[in-house]
Amino acid sequence: MTYSDQELLAFLNGELDDRRAGEIEQTMRVDQDLESRVMALDPVAGPVRDAMMSLPGDQVLRRIEDAALSPRQSQRESRHLARFAAVLVLGATLGAGAMWLGTPRADDWRGRVAQYQSLYVADTVRLTTASSDALTRQIGAAADSLGRPLDLSALEAPSSLKLARVQVLGLDEAPLIQIVYTDDDGKPYALCITTGGEGDEGSDASSEMLHGLATTAWQDGDFRFIFVGGEDLSKTGRIADQLKAVL
Amino acid sequence: MKPRSVRDMLPRALPSIWRFALSLTGDIEMTNDLSQSTCLRAVEKADQFRSAGSFEGWCLQICRSIWLNELRSRASRQDKAFATVDVDQLPDIAPGIEQNLFAREIISKVMALPDAQRSAVELVFVQQFTYSEAAVILDVPIGTVMSRLHAARKVLRKYADVTLGESRKEQK
Incomplete structure (x- = not known):
């Protein structure tokens, strides 16, 4: 079964009839090449990815790495999980604004x-x-x-x-x-x-x-x-x- | 795999974990804590990771599992709803002002999506997992992933890369 790019774009835009759209969905489940084509054609994915990939900033990542991946993290684990639960209850604020202030990661x-x-x-x-x-x-x-x-x-x-x-x-x-x-x-x-x-x-x-x-x-x-x-x-x-x- | 190996691999996976956590929680503070908890749990469960699989996918499954447990726990306590991301807190995140505004607007729209759609968008659009991989991470049928993306696409369609679509149409 072959599909043109135009037809796949129409599928992504919800412009195909249900029968044909269902057929493409079914084919994608077994045809990885088709799935890759559809994903690559998706006109919404690129702009969304570009925007979202700017998050999180380096500061946020460093803070989490320090907290979770330092050599002493294993001793802190149980304490940290308890704190996570506590934060869920109390809604503690931890400088949320600053967490958005980073720049895209170097890599x-x-x-x-x-x-x-x-x-x-x-x-x-x-x-x-x-x-x-x-x-x-x-x-x-x-x-x-x-x-x-x-x-x-x-x-x-x-x-x-x-x-x-x-x-x-x-x-x-x-x-x-x-x-x-x-x-x-x-x-x-x-x-x-x-x-x-x-x-x-x-x-x-x-x-x-x-x-x-x-x-x-x-x-x-x-x-x-x-x-x-x-x-x-x-x-x-x-x-x-x-x-x-x-x- | 040894805990130390997992710990070495986590920094590279951390941006993905953080964004997925954000897509689950919709809340900045929760996202940081959930990311930390995911890293800690991944190291703890290092021996369960098989190197043939996707390390990021494995971490995201852990992330989702922790989050679901917390949601259940929270439901039993009848806690108040979480605050949602305040997009006004977003700083300059791209080189140009116009790009900043555009990115900010898109992030705002993504964060306003229902949780389930937001997670599907993060996994497929942003992290580029296939539909079937996303289905495994979210523990839902592949058709559900597709329908969530379809619904999200309707909201986000105005940001579509028209140039890309048009040029590919012309190629055919």
């Missing part, structure tokens, strides 16, 4: 990159692929912005992908270098590099699905890297390993 950068990348389609890359000369200039400009050498041959290390374009973007106050690739089917991928922040990627690469895309992130000194694209975490992991070895 949200991966989600932001993945979200940006999720807007890429095959034509985005096809129509903007740089010539060899332009690519050389773009890499030079990116290296200058980043404050780190970037070598064309290193960027071409993933043999299964074709290097298409390099551009300088910004992430908060830091440069964000986006190196765009495409596979034989035209599917877009990107390696993004940024600086600073308090990223917790670590030197070991970690992979996760973000905004429907496979991502693998790691850190090297002051530089943070993420390879993003497609839906295959093992593939982004493999390519990330290739890039880590040469960058």
Whole structure:
């Protein structure tokens, strides 16, 4: 059973007749690809996610981590659970206003990159692929912005992908270098590099699905890297390993 | 899994736990306490977590379980209703003023949803669990998740990413 994007959008908007909508619901229960498509098409999810992901702030998280995850937490556990019950009864106020005063977590950068990348389609890359000369200039400009050498041959290390374009973007106050690739089917991928922040990627690469895309992130000194694209975490992991070895 | 391993994994899961707790409680103070309790319980039950499963999903099930227990306890005490989130307390949460206002408005609408819809929105729209994963965490049939999202979508439709939808229509 196949459904067009238009039909799935109509389903999400409640504009399909009950029979057809019920059919899609039933199919989704057994067809994970369809479920993924429907979720990716949902026009409400993205804006809601963007807004909600700004919560909670760092202050709130640090406070909870200190309270619940400090080395002495086990001794405090029974006391804490009792306090939770007491708060339910008394409605104690604990500086609620301050709890909203934080900023997005530093590691949200991966989600932001993945979200940006999720807007890429095959034509985005096809129509903007740089010539060899332009690519050389773009890499030079990116290296200058980043404050780190970037070598064309290193960027071409993933043999299964074709290097298409390099551009300088910004992430908060830091440069964000986006190196765009495409596979034989035209599917877009990107390696993004940024600086600073308090990223917790670590030197070991970690992979996760973000905004429907496979991502693998790691850190090297002051530089943070993420390879993003497609839906295959093992593939982004493999390519990330290739890039880590040469960058 | 050892308690120490779970403790090491919790900081990364904490934003998800906190937002899910907020979706359950609709109350800031309760959210902080429920988040803390969830972390403590997760460490305590570390040996029950199987590494093949989703760690965040497991934590959220614990969170929901603690919350339900508290609700039952509270019902038996006939406590007063909780205060709901005062959106006026929201600070600047995005770089630009317009974005701030937009995000604030959306958060306000989400927090005004009925509890059940709010939790489904948090799990599927925000945390991107699949419908079936969300159904497991909420312990409801998958159809219930879908119908809750459908109802929430009607309220939140005005914030839809029209550009995204239109561009995808054009691609077909």
